[in-house]
Amino acid sequence: MIIREKYLSQIRPFYDQDLIKVITGIRRCGKSILLTQIIDELKHNNIKDSQIIFINFEYEEFSFIKDDMDLHNYITKKMTTEEKYYLFFDEIQNVNNWEKAINSFKASRNVSIFITGSNSDLLSGELATHLTGRYVSFKVFPFTLLEICELKGVTDKNEIENIFNDYLLWGGLPQRFMMTDEHQLRVYLSDLYDSIVIKDIVRRFNIKDLDLLNRIVEYIVTTPYQNFSADNLSNFILNKDNREVSKITLYNYLEYMSKAMLINKVERYDIRGKRILNGKYKYYLTDLGLGHIKNFGKRPQMGAYLENIVYNELVFRGYDVYIGNLKSSKVDFIATRFNEKIYIQVAYLLADDKVIDREFGAYKGIEDNYPKYVLSMDHFDFSQNGIIHKNVIDWLLEEK
Secondary structure: OOOOHHHHHHHHHHOOOOOEEEEEOOOOOOHHHHHHHHHHHHHHOOOOHHHEEEEEOOOHHHOOOOEHHHHHHHHHHHOOOOOOEEEEEEOHHHOEOHHHHHHHHHHHOOEEEEEEEOOHHHHOHHHHHHOOOOEEEEEOOOOOHHHHHHHHOOOOHHHHHHHHHHHHHHOOOHHHHHOOOHHHHHHHHHHHHHHHHHHHHHOOOOOOOHHHHHHHHHHHHHOOOOEOOHHHHHHHHHHHHOOOOOHHHHHHHHHHHHHOOOEEEEEEEEOOOOEEEEEEEEEEEOOHHHHHOOOOOOOOOHHHHHHHHHHHHHHHOOOEEEEEEOOOOEEEEEEEEOOEEEEEEEOOOOOOHHHHHHHHHOOOOOOOOOOEEEEEOOOOOOOEOOEEEEEHHHHHOOOO
16 A cells, blocks of 8 residues: 555644544545554554554454444443544444544543544534544545556556556455456446445435435436436336336435435536535545446446546546536536635547537636646646646546
8 A cells, every 4th residue: 555645734733632533535545544654654653552442333354343332331441541642444434423422532631633534524513513622534435547557667658648548447445456467347336336325325324225325326426417307217117127216215315325425516607797506516436446336337437537547536636626607608627725716627639629619618718817727638738728738647647
């Protein structure tokens, strides 16, 4: 594994602060490895092994810790001195009422607490209710293209393009790079997908209709880049199973998928009106590999995959991302970060004048001077009228 310095540099200033460090991300994106890298740094800074307590709640040896009292009693027995302790709790959402134990440790002991989880409530409802003002949060993503190249030690441009083509189909979940052939890769991703669905959706939200959930998941992962329509989803299920489903049920299930971090909902922004358009959004996959294993018999949608990768990269770089709406056109992404704003159009190839006019013409109704980009697989520079064209691989390899 590589050292994920981007995250370490963000978390490092808080190692000894009493704010609870919350690390979230989809299952198997590298949260556990990140915790071990933090522990290695603490040991390098002369923190003793006896001061570090690490629990991964996915491990069978800790299955006896079912609720906050079990956790409190176990940890209290481990803290035998007045020294500062560093507590690491991996996949904390598996413990009922975990926040009560965490609050108790923070209030009564000299501790620095790190927790990870695989559902978005750790960033919203649960934490906002129970740990308000007492935590800092960090979201971890699967590997980016730049990290994959670092992992593989590749700098040659031709090799990088091959790695990118593989990334485009199979995503960047760290453990998948340990697989030696496509069969192993498919088995690993299929098992992970099932784990996310069963543990983070079915059990957590008490889903009774697993067949319906699978149909919705199938629709999202095979058409994740289209403008979302509940009517289209209803028709999809009607055609597949000859059954009608209420829109409320569909929206609830989609929300569960978002909470499990399988998908991300992106809102639309009215560029002229400068407002969010309620109910207008798209979905993107957190990792393309999890979509590819469900894309049975369909031709890969390379342009759509590329758009998904650009979205994930923007979020990884710390941008807030929206879909841009104009009266007669749309902009793929509006990305903001502090006082910075950029616009991005994505196309697989600028194959002819019609495509070039469409991609560059999307900016005609935008009168501000913020940077505007068109990203594609082309190596020739099509920049024009102040709009910057970049090869998407070159853009992904920029350290920003």
